[in-house]
Amino acid sequence: MSKNQKIISDKLLKWYDQNARLLPWRLFGRAKPDPYKIWISEIMLQQTTVQAVIPYFKLFIQKWPTVDQLCKSDLSEVLHLWSGLGYYSRARNLHLSSSIINSKYNNFLPSTESELLKLPGIGSYTAAAIMAIAFNKRAVVVDGNIKRVVSRLFFLEKPIKENYREIWDYTNCITPNIRVGDFVQSLMDLGSEVCTPSKPRCYQCPVINDCKAKNNKKENFIPLKQRKLEKNSRNGSSFFIRKGQKVLIYKRLDHGLLASLDALPSIGWDNQVDHRLEFIKKLEKKKISSIKHEFTHFTLKMDIYLVEYLENENLKLPKDFIWADINNLKKFSFPTLMQKILKKIINDQKP
DNA sequence: GTCCAGGAAC
DNA sequence: GTTCCTGGAC
Structure with a gap:
């Protein structure tokens, strides 16, 4: 580590002592984490x-x-x-x-x-x-915030995803041998509070004079944006199968999307084969609504169908399907997609 | 409404 | 290289 690089870590540590975020997993003072x-x-x-x-x-x-x-x-x-x-x-x-x-x-x-x-x-x-x-052992930590901060400090003119090695090398150079934990967290906090993705608050930055992107007036353009790959969209169907104050839910397969989470019976969107859901095709259903939900790699439009279940249909429930009390859904493990659907149905049913 | 940020497993 | 989710910024 050169003298200049030590100056950077010293400034960051000093800033961290005054500006560290109070987070519940952090302990301050002499206590060890x-x-x-x-x-x-x-x-x-x-x-x-x-x-x-x-x-x-x-x-x-x-x-x-x-x-x-x-x-x-x-x-x-x-x-x-x-x-x-x-x-x-x-x-x-x-x-x-x-x-x-x-x-x-x-x-x-x-x-x-x-x-x-x-x-x-x-x-x-x-x-x-x-x-x-x-x-507090020396390690080179490169998270999303740090990638941005380091790219700006050293004016690395490449998109982050194409530049991991160079960012790692520069981070290695400025990582000190003592107070490594505090140093790492200083970079994280700086990235979160000051060196933000848009509108960085350079006037609050302890290393503004060391920042090559700022010196080149390019702080708003580093790191370079990379072209976004286009997301495809999918269509699915969710079924609110109601029997009085009960609704039919099931536990999803233990692999793939939303693994082992609870869900309304849903088909046609997750590229999974789940034979337990075949009975749905026979049900008499009515489309009542739809929602949109964004996943990392696709946009989902989910149509919502209502099925009024009649006692005399005598459906034999597949494994891990249960009738859940509509007023006590909290005890289940729904992903946000399902919470969104359930909320929509319940809101729509209010007058 | 759409976009973007944020790591690991396979 | 592709699959895993969400919340907040825009």
């Missing part, structure tokens, strides 16, 4: 914003304060808490990892990158982040 909390937070923060994570994190820690308690939970409980947060394989991997940490590591999160990488759900970013933040 709790590796368990850092792990849970980093998994939740994958592809998910801080604001969305905070309430989920608080509930999670309240319910399972330690690895030991988490590994005794059922996956269904973890999915229920995760409901609405998205990317549900994270919950599955977290639950799986807790058992491994319990049996193989005596409930202590491993503290080397190579051991962390063996845990399901932990990739190169998360392993480095845990090393730095939980254990």
Whole structure:
């Protein structure tokens, strides 16, 4: 690390001491961070914003304060808490990892990158982040915020996705040997609060004089935008099958989209073959509404059908289908797509 | 309404 | 390279 690079990390650390965000997984003062909390937070923060994570994190820690308690939970409980947060394989991997940490590591999160990488759900970013933040061991952490900050600092004129190696090298150069956890979080907080994607607040930036993009008056154009790949759209059908105050719901397959989550019977949109849903074709149905929902790789238009179920139809329910009390749907694990559909139906039924 | 940001697994 | 979700900015 050259003298100039040390000056950058010193400025960032000084700024962090005054401006660190107060986040529930952070401890201040002399207390050492709790590796368990850092792990849970980093998994939740994958592809998910801080604001969305905070309430989920608080509930999670309240319910399972330690690895030991988490590994005794059922996956269904973890999915229920995760409901609405998205990317549900994270919950599955977290639950799986807790058992491994319990049996193989005596409930202590491993503290080397190579051991962390063996845990399901932990990739190169998360392993480095845990090393730095939980254990204050030197690691090069490159998350979404840091990619942007570093691209601007060093005026890297390439789209982020095509430039991982160069960004990693520059991040490595400015990463100090001491206070690594604070340094990493200073970059994250700077990216979140000051060096924002649009309208960066350069006047608040502690390293404005070191920023080559700013010096070139290009801070609003770095990192370069890459052309967006076009999203296709899909059409599906969801069925609100009602029997008095009950509605028919089921648990989705344990793989693929929205795996193991609860749902209204829905067909024609997820490229899955689920023979349990074949009975739907025979039902007499009426289209009552539709909604739109965005996934990463497609836009979904979901038509909503109402089926008034007659007792004498005597439907034999497939596995993992149940009649749920319409007034007590909270206990199920619905993804946001289903919450949106249910809300729409319930609102439409009000006069 | 549409776009965009945010990592891991396969 | 493709599949996994959501909330907030625009």
